[in-house]
Structures are given as structure tokens and as C-alpha cells.
Amino acid sequence: MLKLHKTVVASGLLVLASVAVAAEKSPVSANVALTTNYVWRGVSQTAENSAIQGGFDYTHSGGFYLGTWGSNVNFGNDAVTSSDGDGASMELDFYGGYKFTAAGVNWDVGAIRYLYPDANSSLEYDFTEFYVGGGYGPFSLKYSNASDYQGVTTKSGTYLDAAFSMELSQGLALALHVGKSGGDGVQAAFGKKYTDYKISLTKEVGGVGIGLAYTDTNMSGAQEIKKGVSANDGQWMLTFSKSL
Template sequence: MNQFATRMLAIGLAGCACAPALAAEDSPFSANVAVTSDYRFRGVSQSAKDPALQGGVDYAHPSGLYLGAWGSTIDFEGFDDDANLEVDLYGGYKWSGAGVDWDVGLLHYAYPGSDSDNDLPFTEIYFGGTYGPVFAKYYYTNDYTGPTDEAAYYLTAGANFELGGGYSLGISLGQSAGDGVDESFGDSYVDYKLGVSKEFAGFGFNLAYVDTDIDPEIEDDVFNSEGTVVLTVSKVF
């Protein structure tokens, strides 16, 4: 994989770690803040292996409609020195049927101040469902991030299990593919994550191992894809 393909892979993986925060009781509004030791999205570092500050706001209507915004500090030094922030805007609809909690929506990834020649912003539609502890979600874009006009998709599935004592185990597996992905770096790729979560004193703690099958691995700090352990501390308001 050449250097351009490697960098485009990392950019293509850029996106939100957005699971909309749980709303406070009797309020359709919620907010969340977090600090993570390394902002990894779909396996690739967006913060050059450094800590990142993150946060978001959500509105959930009783009908199932929702809107939200989420942001994180990023570091693309050497590829786009002006890209220091990622802002994700999303909206959708949730409902239940046949024992499944369904979710469909639209997600836009923005990079305020980034070099327009890199064409980083892109938009995905998504559709997914959760059945008990198991979930699956499909994301699609008709114009993949970076200098390509081709389509791409991301398919992810996983499960969350209660371990007792307030601990929970989360596992997930994802694949990125499509002409946009192939054109940018030559092949599809897989990422996976295994993590344990627990709440202490009103804060959520998640310790996870994150890795990809990218070959060769990206060993530089910027867009690093080596397997690593990530600690995230979060708070929901």
C-alpha cells in the first residue's frame, strides 16, 4: 500500500464515535463529554496517538425522531495541518418492531478549517437494528472522503454483555469496502474492538483493545493503525 493510499485510508475512517447519549429523565435534551487516550475510529488514530477531547449534544423527540452534534479534536499533521477539529451532525428516526430496535438516519462529517483540496467532508446514510445484546449497522456514502467520487460502505456488527458487578463487555467487528475504498487504497479492510466498561462515581470508564487488518500497518503516529489499548472516560448530563 503506497503512502497516499495509507493516508486516504485513515481519512476515510475518520468519523464520529457517536453513540447518542442517553437523555436525562423527562428531558429530550442530553449532553456528553469525554476524554480518550487516543481517538480511534474504525481502527485508525485520528489524534496522532495523543489524547483527544470530545463532546456532543442530543435531542430525542418522543416520536422517535432525533438530532445531534458531536465533535472531537484531531491531528492530521503532515496531511492537512489546518484540520484540527471534526464535527459530526446527524439526525434520524428510531422505532421498535418485531422485537428489534431500529435506527435510520443521515450523518455528515465536517472538518472546519481543513484544506478544501483534500475534500475531507462527506455524508453517510445509515440503517441498523439491535436485538437483545446484538446489533448491526450499515453506512453508505455515494462520494467517499478525499479526492474520489466513488461510493463506499461500512458494515459493523457486535454485541454488549452484562458481566455482573456493574461491568459490561462490548465486542464489534466492521468492514469498509466499495469502489471509493478500493480507489483510495486498493482493498477493503476490517477493524475490530474488544472493551470492558463500568461506571464509577457518575463517570463512565471504557478500556478497549482496537486493531485492524491493514497490511502493512501504519506505524507513524498520524493515522496509526497498529493494535492498541484505549482508555476513555465520559460523563453524560
């Protein structure tokens, strides 16, 4: 009887080990997050309100990847959108690319499609960006280009993203970011080509990522929005995230 019990336990452990290995090698992953403010390139996408976000990723061992990600958004009331003035309420992104290492640099080349399913097509919110980025140690640099930028413009928009990250102590990580939005498309959409900044601290506690960040831009004058819809002045964000 004891021998049988040991055999059952051993078999059970073997099954659990096999499942664990299979899960570890799975090319599919998921993520979910709750944030107090969804800020994209220094501009609030939720009128400084909270957002629920999540996505799925497929990563091939050869370096190719595909993914999708979504979040609620709030661009305020816009009479063009509908008769009752409701703006877009959702952002849905699809992306894919290829990651590889060359000359000691971790490269990432790909494209991303930004969609706003419930926005009126006349607003032309949907747009596509192509990007190339490289990382070396704690530093990374990424360049994105949209030949037809978001909004009622046919002009291009660019974004140059420079970042630095490091672990401080006991899993606490610091990240610094500066980004430059340029191109005539950005000028048409925001009235100014601008720079955004971000500093964040993150730490995993009990399998949940906790992040605190502060972001700001160099917007001034008529382009500076201190509160509410499309706020681009100094903003704080607290985010809880989980990878599945």
C-alpha cells in the same frame, strides 16, 4: 413557627421534585469525554494522541432525534492544507434519524455529516453517510453508505458494523465489535478494503464512565501503519466519559 417551617420544607421538596421530574423528561442531553486515542473504524484520528470530545442530543418521544458531536483530530502535516503544512484539527458531526421497534427489532435509520472546518476544501474531507441498523437483545448490525467517500474520490464507501454487548457483573460491561470497510472509495482512500476489530470493557464509577478498549485491523504490507499518524495496528484506548 414549627408549622411554618414544615410548610417551607414541604414546599421546597415539592419544587425539587418538580425540577427532578422536568430534568428526567428533558429531551436534550449532553456528553463529554476525554480519551487517550480517538480511533475511528480502526484508524487513529489523533496520531495516537489524546482527544477531548463532546456533543448534544435532542430526542423526541416519537423516536426522532438530532445531534451534534465534535473532537480534535490530527491527520499529520499535509502541504496541500496550508503553507505551513498544518492538517485539520477538528471534526464536527451533525446527525439525525428515527428509531423505532418492529418485529421485535430496535431499528435506527438516519444520516450523518462529517465536517472538518479548518481543512482545505481541496482535500475534500467532508462527507455524508446514510445508515440503517437493527438491534436484537445483545446483538446489533448497522450498514452505512457514503455515495461520495471522504477524500479526493467520487466513489462510494460502505461500512458494515456487527456488535455484541453484555453485562459481566456489578455494572462491568463487555462489548465486541467487527467492522468491514468496503467500496471503491475506501479502496482509493486507504489502498485496501479492510476489516477492523474492537474489544472493550466499561464501568461507571461515581457517575463517570470508564472504558478500556483495544482495536486492530487486518491492514498489512504498505497499508499497515504501526505508529503515529493514521495508525491502524493494534492500539489501546482509555476513556473517561460523562453524560449530562
